[in-house]
Amino acid sequence: MSIAQNIASVKARLAAAAHKSGRTADEIKLVAVTKTQPVSVIEEALANGVRNIGENRIQEAEEKLPQLAAKFDEFHFIGHLQSNKIKKLMNLKPTLIHSIDKFSTASKLNDFLTLYDVEQDILIQVNTSGEESKFGIQPQETLAFVERISQLTKLRLKGLMTIGKLTTDEKEIRSCFRLLRELSERIEMADIPNVEMQYLSMGMTGDFELAIAEGANIVRIGSAIFGPRTY
């Protein structure tokens, strides 16, 4: 299968899942995860209907993004953010940072933004699976964390992100996504200034239809578009 065919197939599956959940495809943002993919392959995806790209390593993004001749709409940072990489990340002008999970890093990011008098849209990453290997705030700590983050005036909190449990049990995966949606609803109801639960970023190649069924409106998809990754 070519990348063009893969993109068409992912978009068709996304649209079908959207309709099943009473929405339309244009209500769900597709982020093509381009990590490990060379510039030429990313260009091919951009020429065939991909508009938004996601990377999880700043150094890799730094090398590839300036080389892209094709235009894209949005760059999403989906990896773990270390405070010593903030300046480099901000140079890449991310539309959305999906993965805030540490107050000290968020606070340093806010200091940087204050210096340049700019604002940044962010999501908070929640560890909904309980897997120790995963980054993210614990579900029961999320509301308190949101309240602290809301004090950082240059950060615009736009929602939550999670990675579903790595298992073949669909019920378990779905319960991760349901938990994220419920947390987001609870936060919305708390009506915290400077906090808007606009986005639920959840769902990858193996589970994006389940995520959409639970309310995802950003899906992050790599291998279904590019094939398996070789590191």
Ligand SMILES: *Cc1c(COP(=O)(O)O)cnc(C)c1O
């Ligand atoms: C790699 C990655 C993805 C995409 O994974 P696929 O299974 O290849 O679709 C999504 N989200 C994050 C945070 C990732 O690191």
